[in-house]
Structure formats: structure tokens, C-alpha cells
Amino acid sequence: MALIPPVTRLTSNIIRILGCNPSPMTLQGTNTYLLGNGKKRILIDTGDENVPQYIEHLRGVLNEEKAAIGTIILTHWHHDHVGGVKDIVGSKFAAKGEDCHVYKFKRGDENDNCPEIPTHIEVKALKDQQEFEVDGAKLRIVHTPGHTTDHVVLTTDDGTLFSGDCILGEGTAVFEDLHDYMKSLDKILKIRPGRIYPGHGNIIEQPVDMIKYYIDHRNQREQQILQFFVQxxxxxxxxxxxxxxxxxxxxxxxxxxxxxxxxxxxxxxxxxxxxxxxxxxxxxxxxxxxxxxx
Incomplete structure (x- = not known):
């Protein structure tokens, strides 16, 4: 597996900042993505809380770009994606005199709290098919439950898909609900993205093959599990x-x-x-x- 640098310019309007939180579950760490080419940018996911190295890299990128974060979009509630919110919102990463707006899909139950996000930080509710736009970037939200009930992926008009933890750059994903997860994989397959930027791992350059592999892998696992009991x-x-x-x-x-x-x-x-x-x-x-x- 190719090593992911702390900061990578992927395109003229997408910069990947690694969360610097490696583990067996996060691989080399959480991939966060800064989108746009103007003074106000969108950040997808925020890594874990209390990771000074990540915050330092993010600040360095924003200083170099002469930009600020206007919007944070969280793919789902897990700590390695939402933990950095308090460090970012509390560190004046937004433009002077402006707020940094945080968005996440609701979990579908009464407990929609993320303990890593302080209660004084407002988290606005995402909606399926909601669109966000800044100079150089336009995103559409697609609700893809299964990994978690609140999981979303983000698509662009040029065929790019940010997959969060629904599809990884290496290995396969865990899930809360298998039925919903399989439906979400089918939904992503119908989008037929040209490339996938995952929440963990390297870029997926042949995404349709990877999505089909995920679907086939789960079906194959189910047959293996059933055969275990048959025998x-x-x-x-x-x-x-x-x-x-x-x-x-x-x-x-x-x-x-x-x-x-x-x-x-x-x-x-x-x-x-x-x-x-x-x-x-x-x-x-x-x-x-x-x-x-x-």
C-alpha cells in the first residue's frame, strides 16, 4: 500500500489532509478533504480530536492557500471523522467575522449527539440530495446508511465521489445494518463514479470494479457463513x-x-x-x- 503523505494536492480544487491518527481500523489515518479554489472552502471530515499535528497541517494549507473554512461536512458520527470539529471551530479557521458551519445527517434516533462535539457548536442537519457550492467546487449529498444510520457520500458533477467509510481504499468496511449497507452499495453503483476519494486509504481509480467487489464479497461471506453452519x-x-x-x-x-x-x-x-x-x-x-x- 502506497504511503499517504500528510498533505496532497489531488486536483486544482481538492487537497487531502491526513488526520495523523493511524490505527488498525483507520489504516494510515482519516482522510479529510479541503475543496474549492477561492477564499472560502469546504472541509469534508475532521479526523480525531486532540491531534495537534493534523491541525498544524490544516492551518499550513489554509495559510498557503490564503483561504478559510466556511463549511464542514461530516460523513458520519464516528469519532475519527468528527473529533477535530472542536479544534477547528475553536481555532479561528473561519474567515474573520464569519462562522464556520458544521453539517451532519441525523442518526435517525433520539441520541444524535456526538460527545466529541461540544454542545455550544451547532451541527446543522444534512438532507439527502442537498447541494453545497463554493468557488471551484459543487457537491451533492447522498444518504447511504448501513455503515452508520447517518452515513452520507458526496458526489460532484465530474464523477468524483467522496465515500467516507462506506467504501475504503484498502480492505472492506464494517457496518451497523447489513440490509441498508447493501442497498447503499447498489445506490453508489448506479452513480457510476469515475473515481473515489475514501475516508481511509488511497484513491480508488477503478471505482465500479471496487463497488462490485464489495457487493460480491458480502454475498460470498454470507454463503461462507451459512456453509459453516450447514457443515x-x-x-x-x-x-x-x-x-x-x-x-x-x-x-x-x-x-x-x-x-x-x-x-x-x-x-x-x-x-x-x-x-x-x-x-x-x-x-x-x-x-x-x-x-x-x-
Whole structure:
């Protein structure tokens, strides 16, 4: 995997600033994107909170560009995308005498708070198909739930798509709801973007192939998970039991994330009548439903 520099000018109106927060889940860190070529810019995502190196790089870019941030658009509520909001809004990155407006789609439940964003910072609600425009950049919001209920991607008229955590530059994504996630992948496939700038990892230059791979991968995983139970019809298992077999070639440090995804597959298969669920020591365990048709 090619290393991502701290700051990269991707086009005449897109600059990527790496969040400087590497981890097994964030890869080299969160990609944030500064859009536009005028004095007022749009920032997509903000990295983690309390990362001085990221703030230093962002300030350096804005000083060099002689620009300010007028709008922050958050792809979803996870800490590695919203954490930097308080550091940016509180550090006078907006133009003198103007506010920096922060936007995020609502999560669809009563708890739409992000603990990393102080309550005195107003977060305006995004709407599906809402448009934003500054000099040199025009964006359209597309609601793509699944990774999280509030997840959005952003598209441009020239075929660029900012995918947040719905599609990554390396590996596959975790999700809260598999059904919604698959529908969102289909929605992105219909957009047929020319390139994808992901929330983590390198640029995806052949996005249609990558989207199809994501869809095929999830379907293939589901078949592997179901076959695990077909081959063991007399016992019940939890998600990690499945991971140890189905994800045996995946590094163990990623098994907890894999188990999270498997859990959603198990719930889906149980709802479809292909598995049954039982309680064992206050834990859901699943078994093969022999009457199901494969």
C-alpha cells in the first residue's frame, strides 16, 4: 500500500489532509478533504480530536492557500471523522467575522449527539440530495446508511465521489445494518463514479470494479457463513466461533471487527429462517435451521 503523505494536492480544487491518527481500523489515518479554489472552502471530515499535528497541517494549507473554512461536512458520527470539529471551530479557521458551519445527517434516533462535539457548536442537519457550492467546487449529498444510520457520500458533477467509510481504499468496511449497507452499495453503483476519494486509504481509480467487489464479497461471506453452519448442524456457535474458521486468513487483530460484521450476517440469516438463535450464558448463539432451503 502506497504511503499517504500528510498533505496532497489531488486536483486544482481538492487537497487531502491526513488526520495523523493511524490505527488498525483507520489504516494510515482519516482522510479529510479541503475543496474549492477561492477564499472560502469546504472541509469534508475532521479526523480525531486532540491531534495537534493534523491541525498544524490544516492551518499550513489554509495559510498557503490564503483561504478559510466556511463549511464542514461530516460523513458520519464516528469519532475519527468528527473529533477535530472542536479544534477547528475553536481555532479561528473561519474567515474573520464569519462562522464556520458544521453539517451532519441525523442518526435517525433520539441520541444524535456526538460527545466529541461540544454542545455550544451547532451541527446543522444534512438532507439527502442537498447541494453545497463554493468557488471551484459543487457537491451533492447522498444518504447511504448501513455503515452508520447517518452515513452520507458526496458526489460532484465530474464523477468524483467522496465515500467516507462506506467504501475504503484498502480492505472492506464494517457496518451497523447489513440490509441498508447493501442497498447503499447498489445506490453508489448506479452513480457510476469515475473515481473515489475514501475516508481511509488511497484513491480508488477503478471505482465500479471496487463497488462490485464489495457487493460480491458480502454475498460470498454470507454463503461462507451459512456453509459453516450447514457443515455443523448439531451445535450452536457465536460470531467469533465463525470468524476463527471463515476469517482464518485475516490478521487476528482484525477479528473483533470481523466478528461485528459476522454478527449482522447471523441476524440477517436468522430473520430469513436459515438459522435459529438460542441463549447460552446470556449470549446469543446460532444454529442451522434444517428446514431452510439453500
Amino acid at each position: 455443523r448442524p448439531s451445535a450452536c456457535f457465536n460470531a467469533m466461533d465463525v470468524v476463527r474458521v471463515v476469517y482464518k486468513d485475516t490478521p487476528e487483530k482484525l477479528w473483533p471487527a470481523a466478528a461485528y460484521n459476522v454478527g449482522h450476517h447471523l441476524t440477517k440469516l436468522q430473520k430469513e429462517g436459515k438459522l435459529y438463535v438460542s441463549q447460552h450464558n446470556d449470549e446469543d448463539r446460532y444454529g442451522y435451521q434444517p428446514s431452510s432451503a439453500l
